[in-house]
Amino acid sequence: MSEVLRCVDVARTFGALRAVDGVDLAVTRGARHALIGPNGAGKSTLLRLVAGGLRVTRGRIWFGGRDVTRAPEAHRARLGIGQTFQQSSLFRSLTAADNVALAVQRRRGRPWLPLPQRPGWAARVTELLGLVGLESRGHQPVHTLSYAECRQLEVAVALAAEPQVLLLDEPAAGMSADGTARLLDLLRGLPPDITLVFIEHDLDLAFQLATEVTVLHLGRVLMSGTPAEVQASDEVQRAYLGAGRRGDLFITEPVTGGGDVAART
Amino acid sequence: MSLTTMVYRPTEARLDWPGRLSAAAAVVTLAAAPFFLAPYATTTLTRMLVYALLAASLDLLVGITGLPSLGHAAYFGVGAYMAGWIATNATPAAPLPLLAAAVAGGLAALAAGWVAVRSAGVFFLILTLALAEIIQQLAESWQPVTGGSNGMYGIPATRLGAEPLTHVAYLHWYVLGWFLVGILVVWALSASPFGATLRGIRDNEPRLRALGYQPYRYKLAAFVAAGAVAGLAGGLLATQQRLVTPTDLGFATSALALLAVVIGGTGTIWGPCLGAALVVLVRDSLGPSLGGHGPLVLGLVFIAVVYALPRGVAGVRRPRSRRTATR
Numbered sequence: 001m002s003e004v005l006r007c008v009d010v011a012r013t014f015g016a017l018r019a020v021d022g023v024d025l026a027v028t029r030g031a032r033h034a035l036i037g038p039n040g041a042g043k044s045t046l047l048r049l050v051a052g053g054l055r056v057t058r059g060r061i062w063f064g065g066r067d068v069t070r071a072p073e074a075h076r077a078r079l080g081i082g083q084t085f086q087q088s089s090l091f092r093s094l095t096a097a098d099n100v101a102l103a104v105q106r107r108r109g110r111p112w113l114p115l116p117q118r119p120g121w122a123a124r125v126t127e128l129l130g131l132v133g134l135e136s137r138g139h140q141p142v143h144t145l146s147y148a149e150c151r152q153l154e155v156a157v158a159l160a161a162e163p164q165v166l167l168l169d170e171p172a173a174g175m176s177a178d179g180t181a182r183l184l185d186l187l188r189g190l191p192p193d194i195t196l197v198f199i200e201h202d203l204d205l206a207f208q209l210a211t212e213v214t215v216l217h218l219g220r221v222l223m224s225g226t227p228a229e230v231q232a233s234d235e236v237q238r239a240y241l242g243a244g245r246r247g248d249l250f251i252t253e254p255v256t257g258g259g260d261v262a263a264r265t
Numbered sequence: 266m267s268l269t270t271m272v273y274r275p276t277e278a279r280l281d282w283p284g285r286l287s288a289a290a291a292v293v294t295l296a297a298a299p300f301f302l303a304p305y306a307t308t309t310l311t312r313m314l315v316y317a318l319l320a321a322s323l324d325l326l327v328g329i330t331g332l333p334s335l336g337h338a339a340y341f342g343v344g345a346y347m348a349g350w351i352a353t354n355a356t357p358a359a360p361l362p363l364l365a366a367a368v369a370g371g372l373a374a375l376a377a378g379w380v381a382v383r384s385a386g387v388f389f390l391i392l393t394l395a396l397a398e399i400i401q402q403l404a405e406s407w408q409p410v411t412g413g414s415n416g417m418y419g420i421p422a423t424r425l426g427a428e429p430l431t432h433v434a435y436l437h438w439y440v441l442g443w444f445l446v447g448i449l450v451v452w453a454l455s456a457s458p459f460g461a462t463l464r465g466i467r468d469n470e471p472r473l474r475a476l477g478y479q480p481y482r483y484k485l486a487a488f489v490a491a492g493a494v495a496g497l498a499g500g501l502l503a504t505q506q507r508l509v510t511p512t513d514l515g516f517a518t519s520a521l522a523l524l525a526v527v528i529g530g531t532g533t534i535w536g537p538c539l540g541a542a543l544v545v546l547v548r549d550s551l552g553p554s555l556g557g558h559g560p561l562v563l564g565l566v567f568i569a570v571v572y573a574l575p576r577g578v579a580g581v582r583r584p585r586s587r588r589t590a591t592r
Contacts, residue, residue, distance in 0.1 A: 074477050077474075077475055089469060089472045090472065091465050091473075093468055094276070094468060097276075098276050098464075101273065102461055102462070102473070102476065105458050111462045113458045114453060114454050115453050115457050116275075116278040116457050117278075119273070119458070125273040
């Protein structure tokens with residue numbers, strides 16, 4: 001399998017703080033790549049560096065074989081890097097459908113067109129709202145949606161841009177168990193040609209979805225590997241729990257069906 | 266009705282039947298006004314249309330793009346001077362002075378916007394004010410062209426064919442026609458995919474950038490479009506008054522336009538038009554009878570609207586999708 005994203009010796013400092021300190025990361029095309037690590041490990045900063053919202057202090061970032069280290073965020077988005085944010089970042093006075101439409105029209109429409117139109121891509125908006133379970137909420141302004149609905153809409157907006165790589169920063173944060181299960185189903189059902197790189201503190205969720213895992217600690221890569229390799233690592237245990245026992249971090253029996261390896265925080 | 270059973274249409278492009286009927290009734294009433302109003306009242310109504318178009322163009326910036334300009338009268342004034350200059354030195358034949366006014370307003374906005382739209386918030390407010398002050402100083406000091414502080418006076422009446430437009434009613438219909446063209450342009454921009462992008466900038470510019478948009482270009486285009494429509498409104502002012510002074514592009518005019526937008530309701534286009542009508546009514550009709558206390562009344566109206574109608578006059582009637590909190 002080919003690599004879609006590669007970071008080489010990527011670093012970002014804020015004053016004296018080394019938030020990301022020489023990270024090497026390789027993401028396989030079509031992978032579900034989890035970024036895990038304790039608070040302050042540099043996960044969100046690394047995603048922002050990949051998306052272009054922050055500039056690297058050092059290192060290079062390649063996307064689809066192209067060096068995008070100096071490319072602005074909007075350019076990277078047009079190349080195919082999509083993202084959702086830790087805090088909901090939507091167009092709050094617009095309706096849910098208009099939020100999705102803004103993303104769709106950038107990709108399929110003509111955002112410069114100065115005349116009203118019946119968009120040819122209208123069905124795509126309906127389809128995306130249906131995909132995240134918001135088909136009956138399309139006419140609602142975003143500020144009237146619940147927190148969980150906003151998180152679902154975030155995913156719909158990100159998918160509307162038709163990314164090759166979708167960066168998800170804690171997509172399930174603050175969601176109920178039901179909401180999390182729905183989100184997991186949604187992410188599992190995404191086409192295999194969309195590569196996911198996601199941060200998730202809920203290790204149960206992370207290991208159910210991930211095909212690759214990178215563990216960050218204090219801005220550095222502690223280890224990368226398959227979920228099974230990461231779960232077996234004593235180094236990861238120490239990073240998360242100090243001298244704790246493996247059973248405190250990972251549950252050996254699956255929580256939900258499908259034989260997935262489950263974990264808990 | 267759920268979206269699964271209907272085709273998505275952008276919210277702002279939907280014009281419901283009550284809205285269409287209200288718009289049609291307003292146009293008919295405005296067109297019929299010279300038949301039942303005295304000439305002075307008709308002249309005031311015509312001036313309301315001029316300032317309404319200025320306010321609508323400012324709404325494109327303030328309400329739709331989220332760029333609060335304090336110097337929008339600069340492009341209005343540039344348009345007025347250009348229309349006056351063309352009518353005096355080239356031809357007063359319609360519609361050349363007005364087209365030149367719109368182009369001049371747009372070009373002035375392009376030059377100023379190239380600098381201004383790089384900033385945001387209070388910085389944008391101050392920058393637009395400073396750039397407008399520069400343009401006003403230019404108008405006051407460029408005596409041979411603008412007439413300096415005395416202004417440009419004796420502008421020839423616009424000629425429609427061989428006829429000069431001096432009759433109050435004909436002038437009113439001429440201004441009304443171009444007012445409708447200007448409003449149609451602003452509405453089309455607002456309801457188009459371009460307008461949707463501008464609303465995205467207003468709500469969340471970083472998110473829009475993360476979707477691949479380049480907001481600077483859209484903001485500059487909106488600034489130029491608003492400047493061109495303001496220039497057209499300025500051309501109408503020169504056509505009606507046949508006199509342009511530096512006051513027309515000064516801070517007081519910019520502030521009145523902003524006041525009209527806030528009173529009327531930002532982002533609605535028709536709300537700022539109503540706001541402008543109210544502002545002109547208080548300033549020109551009620552003001553003189555209040556012993557020069559018109560601005561005081563406007564201030565009180567502003568405070569009352571901010572407290573009682575935070576979304577402006579237009580907020581009294583909002584589209585269903587905006588009013589409905591939950592289904």
